[in-house]
Structures are given as C-alpha cells and as structure tokens.
Amino acid sequence: MNTEEFRSNAHELVDWMADYLENLDQYPVKPDxxxxxxxxxxxxGAPSQGEDFKVIFSxxxxxxLPGMTHWQHPGFFAYFPANNSEPSILAEMLTATMGAQCxxxxxxxxxxxxxxxxxxxxxxxxxxxxxxxxxIQDSSSSATLVALLSARERKSAFEINRRxxxxxxxxxxxxxxxxxxxIDKDVKIAGIGIENLVKIEVDENFAMRTGKLEEAIICDIxxxxxxxxxxxxxGTTSSxxxxxxxxxxxxxxxxxxxxxxxxxxxxxxLMLPGIRDLVPDIGRCDSFVVNPHKWMFTNFDCxxxxxRDRQALINTFSILPExxxxxxxxxxNNYRDWGVPLGRRFRALKLWFVIRTYGISGMQEKIRNxxxxxxxxxxxxxxxxxxxxxxxxxxxxxCFRFHPEGMDDEVMLDLYNEKSLQHINSSGKVFLxxxxxxxxxxxxxxxxxxxxxxxxxxxGWSFILENI
Numbered sequence: 001m002n003t004e005e006f007r008s009n010a011h012e013l014v015d016w017m018a019d020y021l022e023n024l025d026q027y028p029v030k031p032d033x034x035x036x037x038x039x040x041x042x043x044x045g046a047p048s049q050g051e052d053f054k055v056i057f058s059x060x061x062x063x064x065l066p067g068m069t070h071w072q073h074p075g076f077f078a079y080f081p082a083n084n085s086e087p088s089i090l091a092e093m094l095t096a097t098m099g100a101q102c103x104x105x106x107x108x109x110x111x112x113x114x115x116x117x118x119x120x121x122x123x124x125x126x127x128x129x130x131x132x133x134x135x136i137q138d139s140s141s142s143a144t145l146v147a148l149l150s151a152r153e154r155k156s157a158f159e160i161n162r163r164x165x166x167x168x169x170x171x172x173x174x175x176x177x178x179x180x181x182x183i184d185k186d187v188k189i190a191g192i193g194i195e196n197l198v199k200i201e202v203d204e205n206f207a208m209r210t211g212k213l214e215e216a217i218i219c220d221i222x223x224x225x226x227x228x229x230x231x232x233x234x235g236t237t238s239s240x241x242x243x244x245x246x247x248x249x250x251x252x253x254x255x256x257x258x259x260x261x262x263x264x265x266x267x268x269x270l271m272l273p274g275i276r277d278l279v280p281d282i283g284r285c286d287s288f289v290v291n292p293h294k295w296m297f298t299n300f301d302c303x304x305x306x307x308r309d310r311q312a313l314i315n316t317f318s319i320l321p322e323x324x325x326x327x328x329x330x331x332x333n334n335y336r337d338w339g340v341p342l343g344r345r346f347r348a349l350k351l352w353f354v355i356r357t358y359g360i361s362g363m364q365e366k367i368r369n370x371x372x373x374x375x376x377x378x379x380x381x382x383x384x385x386x387x388x389x390x391x392x393x394x395x396x397x398x399c400f401r402f403h404p405e406g407m408d409d410e411v412m413l414d415l416y417n418e419k420s421l422q423h424i425n426s427s428g429k430v431f432l433x434x435x436x437x438x439x440x441x442x443x444x445x446x447x448x449x450x451x452x453x454x455x456x457x458x459x460g461w462s463f464i465l466e467n468i
Contacts, residue, residue, distance in 0.1 A: 001053065009053050016061075017089070021072070028428025029073040031066060038067040072449055074456040075430040075463075080237070080265045080397075081448035085297035087357040091350035092299050102344045104324065105332035112333055115348035118355070122304055125360055126270040126290065129283040132306040135313075135338040136347045140264040141182040143289035143305040144231060146313070146339050148173065148190045150287070151229040151258030153316040154309070161316065165191055171228040172220050174198045176208035176243060178236040180262060192228070205392050206241035206437065208232060210248060217255050229258040234282060235266020238435040238444075239391035239399050242266075246281025259285040264303075266395050268295040269371065271364055295370075296363065297450045298354050302347045305339075313338055366450070370396040373447035373457045380461060386468075390442045398445045399437060402468055414441035424467050430460045 001009070041063045071082050102111035119134030137143040153161055156169060171192050175183050177199045187197045198220070201212045217227045230252050232243035245261055252259035261282060267290030269275045270282070282288075288306045292298040307313050318337040320329075336342045355363070374396030381387045381400045388403040401417045418434070421443055425431055435442050445464075447457050 005053070009057075012057070021086070024070060024073050025075070027070050027073065029075045029431040030069045030425060030428060032426070032428060033067055038063065069431070072451075073431070074449065074452065075460050076449060077445045077447065077460060078431045078433040079444075080294050080446055081450075082293060082300050083295065083297055083448065083450045084299040085354055085357070085450045087353040088297060088299045088350040091353040095346045095349050098346070100346050102346050103336035103342055104326060104334045105328050106326045108346065111346045111348065112335060114352055115335065116333055118348045118352050119304065119306075121355060122290075122292075122351070123306060125355075125363075126267065127273070127276045127283075128270075128288060128306055129308075131308055132283070132288065133310050134304055134306045135333075135335055136351070137289070137303040137305045137339055138301040138341075138345075138347075139182075139303050140180070140262060140289050140291055141185065142340060143287075143303050144180075144182055144260060144262060145186040145189055146305060146317075147231075147258065147260040147287040147289075147307075148186050148192070148229055150307070150309070150312045150316045151260070152190055152192070154258065154312045155226065155228050155256075158315055160191075170196075170225045172196050172198055172217075172225045173229045173231065174200055174213060174216060174227070174257075175231040176200050176202050176206075176233065176236075178202055178206050178208075178238055178241055179231055179233055180237050180264070183231050183262070196225070202241070206236060206239045208243040208248065210244055210251060213248065214251050217251070217257070221255075227255050227257045229260060231260045231262055232285075234261055234263035234279065235269075235395065237265070238437060238442075240266050240394050240397045241391070242279065242394065245279060246284055249281060249284030252286075258287070261285045261288045264289060264291045265294045268292070269367055269395055271360065272367060272371075292351055292354070295367070295448055296351075296354065297358065297366070298351050301345075302351055304351075369454075370448050370452065373452065373454060374398055376454065376457065377445055377447065377461060384465070390437050390440065396447045399435070399442045400445065401440070401442055410440060417441045417443060420468055424464055427463070427467060429463050432464075 070076065072084060100108045100111060102108040105112040115136055123132050123134055137146065152171065155171065160169060173187050173192055173196060184194060184197060188194050198216050200216060201209050203209055213230065220227060230248055232245050232248045234242055234245065249259050286308050289303060291303045293300040293302040314337050317339060335344055374393055377398045378389065378393040381389045381398060386402060386404050388401050390399040390401055401413065402420050403413060407413055407416065418441055421432055421434055433444050435444055
C-alpha cells in the first residue's frame with residue numbers, strides 16, 4: 001500500500017468511523033452468536049499473496065463487526081464503562097501513525113515530557129497530594145502488581161530482587177472480600193502466594209471493616225508472618241463501595257505496611273470537590289491507581305498510577321544494560337524503569353487530547369450527569385413494586401434484583417433474576433451484567449458512557465421493565 005492508497009483508504013475508514021459513532025444504536029449491543037461462529041468464517045491458513053484493502057475492509061464489516069460487543073452503545077449498561085471519545089480516537093490515530101517506542105526520554109522526548117506534565121495535571125484535577133508522582137500503566141492489574149512488587153522490595157530492603165525468596169520472607173497482603181480479582185492474580189505473580197492474601201470482612205455497606213483488618217495483622221504478626229501491604233478500594237467492582245482509606249492508612253503506618261488504593265473506576269469522580277470532601281484522607285497512601293480508560297473518555301489502555309516513594313519504584317524495576325544508557329539519564333524520567341514492560345506506547349497523547357478538549361469543567365459536567373443518572377435509576381428501583389435495591393448507590397452503579405411478590409426463597413430468586421437477565425440481554429437492545437452480594441444474585445446497571453444521556457437511560461430502563 002503506497003501513500004496515496006493509504007490516504008484514500010484512510011478517508012474511507014474515517015467516514016466509516018464517524019458513521020459508526022452516529023449510528024451505534026442501530027447495532028445490537030451484544031452479538032447473537034455462539035463460540036466458533038466467527039472463526040468458522042475465517043480461512044484456516046494465511047493468504048499466500050497480498051489482498052486488496054477493499055476486500056479486507058469488506059470482511060471486517062461482514063465478518064468481524066457482527067461478532068463485536070459494542071461498548072459505546074447507548075444500551076450498554078454492563079460491567080464498568082470502557083468509554084472513549086472523539087478526541088481520544090483521533091489521538092490514537094496519531095499515535096499509531098508515528099509508531100513510536102516511548103521507553104526512554106531519548107527514544108521519544110516529547111512523549112516522556114508530555115506524560116510527566118499530564119500526570120501532574122491529573123493529580124491536581126483529582127485533588128491528590130502534590131508529593132505524588134505519576135506514570136501511565138496499561139491497566140490497574142499492572143499498576144497493583146507494580147505496587148505490590150515495590151512494597152515487597154521496600155519491605156525486604158530490595159533483597160528479594162537480588163537473592164529471591166527465603167523461608168524468612170513470610171509476607172502477607174490484605175484486602176477486603178470485595179477487592180478486585182486482579183489483586184489475587186497479582187499476589188500470585190509477585191510470588192507472595194495466594195494463601196498469603198488475607199480477605200477482610202466487610203460491613204453492611206460492603207466496605208472493609210478496619211477493626212477486622214487490624215485484628216488480622218496482629219494475629220499474623222503473632223504467628224510469625226510479616227504484614228507487607230494493604231490494598232483498599234475506592235469504588236469496588238461489585239457495588240462501588242468505599243473502604244475507609246484514612247483509617248486504613250493509619251493502620252498501615254502503625255504496622256509499616258504499604259497502602260495501595262485501587263480507585264480504578266470511581267477515582268474519576270474525585271474531580272468533583274463534593275466527592276473529595278467525602279474522603280478527605282484518600283491521599284494517605286503509598287500508591288493510587290485510577291483508569292482514565294474507564295470513566296474519563298479515554299480509549300483503553302490508559303491507567304494512571306501515582307506513587308509517593310519514587311525511588312522505591314525505580315529501585316524495584318530499574319535495569320540498565322549498556323545499550324540503554326544515555327547522557328540524559330540523570331535528569332529525565334526513563335519510564336521503562338517505572339513498571340514491568342521495557343517497551344511503552346505513547347498513551348499520554350490521548351489523555352492530553354481529552355483533557356484539553358473537554359477541560360476540567362466539561363469533564364466534571366459529564367461525571368455529575370452520570371451520577372445523577374445513577375440516582376435516577378435508584379429512584380426508579382425504589383418506587384417500582386417487585387424491584388429491590390441491593391446496595392447503596394454512591395456513584396452511577398445501581399445494584400438491584402427483581403423480587404416478585406410472594407417469591408421469597410433465595411434460590412428461586414437467584415434463578416428468576418438469572419433467567420430475566422439472560423432474556424433481557426438476548427434482545428440486543430441493552431446489555432447488563434450481574435454479581436453476588438451477600439451471596440445473592442444481583443443485577444448491575446451502570447450509566448457511564450461518554451455520550452450517555454437521560455433520554456438513553458430512560459429508554460433502556462423502560463425496555464428492562466417491559467421485558468422482565
């Protein structure tokens with residue numbers, strides 16, 4: 001493909017992209033297919049000769065597109081949003097065009113300096129302490145792993161990186177029973193061992209009981225374990241519960257534990273001063289992660305990781321072979337030393353485009369609206385017979401279930417809600433997901449797409465009630 005062909009094909013793609021964004025509601029939000037349907041339409045082997053772009057693009061539209069779940073669809077109320085926006089898409093196009101490898105300042109100076117500045121912007125937008133320094137990771141899973149590895153090395157005086165584990169390194173990590181599954185995964189990857197992840201009970205609002213946390217730490221110390229880290233959550237996945245980070249920070253300081261705050265989704269709401277007032281001590285932690293690729297209109301992947309002890313981070317990950325040494329190393333941030341991978345994408349560009357396009361006030365307005373939509377849905381649940389609210393509504397996630405009159409057996413209620421959810425999702429009009437709270441099957445409704453409006457929320461909610 002030469003440059004002129006590229007130009008022509010790119011114009012065709014951009015026209016298609018704009019049409020797609022304008023007409024998303026004409027697609028089924030979730031495809032009606034079974035495993036293997038798409039693969040069966042693809043040749044068993046790669047083509048021996050190059051194919052024309054128009055043929056490839058036609059196959060995309062006819063084979064791939066019908067098998068996609070459309071996350072930006074106005075009827076997508078599942079999981080947490082992985083929203084994007086027009087400025088973010090445009091920035092991704094530029095990033096792909098440049099094809100830059102941004103591991104060192106030298107390999108892409110503007111990428112490093114833009115990331116440094118944008119992370120300072122984001123830190124201030126969210127009201128985090130000035131002493132935090134930030135770096136963009138690919139996901140919260142990676143960010144939490146980075147936090148646990150940094151905690152492990154600081155606790156061992158960086159000896160585990162040198163000599164590996166010994167029988168004396170009996171480390172413990174703590175999180176609530178509502179902590180994200182990525183914490184379990186990261187504990188295994190970090191070599192701590194899943195048996196050393198201690199799950200702490202939650203209260204009636206699904207937030208960590210700090211008294212139980214301290215009890216667990218005391219018991220572990222008495223048994224010869226070494227408390228290493230606590231992962232608290234600002235906005236759990238199942239219900240957006242908020243762990244008392246200030247109290248947890250005090251306990252961590254008392255027992256010399258690293259405190260990492262997972263604010264992957266709900267952390268975006270901290271750009272609202274009223275939300276920050278609810279958690280004035282959330283900055284009392286060693287590290288903090290929020291995902292602009294969830295609720296800040298920025299394409300996946302873009303996970304903002306903030307840390308207080310920059311040197312602990314660098315000492316944990318720094319590797320300096322001769323071929324990566326540069327004259328600027330002592331005066332710049334070489335982000336290849338700030339996480340697991342050596343290679344890095346230019347993620348800061350799309351976040352920069354988004355923040356500049358919307359401005360702080362524009363982003364705040366969208367987040368306020370989304371929270372209002374969540375409260376509107378909550379009011380519908382509370383005022384509709386046969387519906388039951390299953391957790392507090394703190395942001396824009398509403399957990400509810402159908403509870404028909406006279407049906408009080410929990411097993412039957414679980415089955416009824418599971419079948420109702422399957423029926424609703426099979427329509428292709430809306431898409432919801434479920435969780436379990438207190439062991440009960442619960443349906444989750446999330447209002448958080450970039451262009452979600454009250455009209456689309458009302459339309460989706462009406463469909464749900466009409467198709468129970």
